[in-house]
Amino acid sequence: MKIGIAGTGAVGGYIGGILALANHEVVFLSRGTNLLRMQERGLKIKNPVNEEIIYKAFTHSLDTFSDVDLIILSVKSNDTLIMAKQLSHNISSSTPVLLMQNGVSNEDIALKYFDPTRLYTAAVYLTSRMTEPGIIEVSGKPRLTIGSLNSGNIEEAKSLTHLFNEAGIQSKTSSNIMQAKWKKLLWNVTFNPLSAYAGVTVGQIINQQELREIAERALVEGMQIASHKGFYFQDELINQIFVGARKADNHYTSMLQDRLNGKQLEIESICGYFLKEATKRGISIPVIQSLYNHLATLKKEAFR
Structure with missing residues (x-):
């Protein structure tokens, strides 16, 4: 299978x-120093046991995506709109x-273009x-929950799940994928904003009482918004x-990684999303609001 990343x-x-190591033809879209390093020396993936170097097609051009069998869209949320527009002009409408x-x-953005x-x-x-351009370190066992945004496509979603399981990535299919996505979002709002603001790992948040209390309050606020959107979770989720x-x-959340690397933070897709939904309903979520305000200040300082 030819797969575009x-x-x-x-x-x-x-x-x-991992898909490349499973003998799929993979084309990687990237830019800047990351692209140059991978073109020069490949993509290195390291885990606590060993490391692999992948020599594949690394490009900045979407022209090479015209005949792919599957697109995996994994840009930061800030870039979704632009990438979706570009992809829609470069791939077949039948491409998953x-x-x-x-x-x-x-x-919601992707539904407008695909x-x-x-x-x-x-x-x-x-x-x-990504510890440096072209080098990724991973720990633990990665897991995916996959689903279709069209309820009638459960078998196709199962085929994708099978693809990743065959490659060695533990995956399962969900018939209610947005419930699963909301659960992950609640994890994100618990740890990502606070870790980025305080400059700490997930473990440090858990182990420091003051930070843990802030994280728990953010989670409770997030669960409140989720319920108003029709996604219900028991208190045991906390x-x-x-x-x-x-x-x-020891994990550096994606938002903390972005801050350390001087990249734009996914403030709007995490904190901002909750704030918009809270405003619509006249709900106060002071912890998430405070985290949003602090991160917005960091963003302004970073780009002065």
Whole structure:
């Protein structure tokens, strides 16, 4: 299968790399120093046991995506609109597109540019980090939950799940994928904004009482918004998220990685999304609001 990776960061690079190692033809879309380094020396994926170097097609041109069998869209949420527009002009309308991104707002954007019957999304649980251009470090066991945005496409979603399982990435199919995506979003709003603002890992948030209390309050606020959107979670989810996060003690969240690398933060797709939904309903979510304000200040300072 020929697969196009639209966004070769810590997620897209790892997923594409594993698919390449499983003998699929993979084309990686990237730019800047990351692209140059991969063109020079390949894409290196390191785990605690070994490392692999992938020598494939690394490009900045979407022309090479015209005949792919599957697109994996893994750019940052800030770039979804532009990338979706560009892809829609470069691929067949029948080409399946699988989103691997944070948040739950990217799906609404993608639906404007791709055939809903060919659009899929995934909740991605992956502790990966691009430590330098062209080098990705990963720990733990990556997991994917995959589903179709068209309820009638469950068999096609199962085929995608099979593709990743065959490649060695633990995957399952969901008939209610947006419920799964909301659960991941709640994980994100618990850890991502606070880790980026405080400059700490997931484990440091869990272990420091003050930080943990802030994270728990952000999670509760997020669950409140989720329920208003029709996605209901039991209070036991709070404990589940913190217990599960122990597996990622040393993990630099994607937002913290972006801050350290001087990249734009996904403020709007995480904090901003909750604030918009809260405003519509006249609900106060002070912790998420405070985190948003602090991160917005950091953003302004970074780009002065």
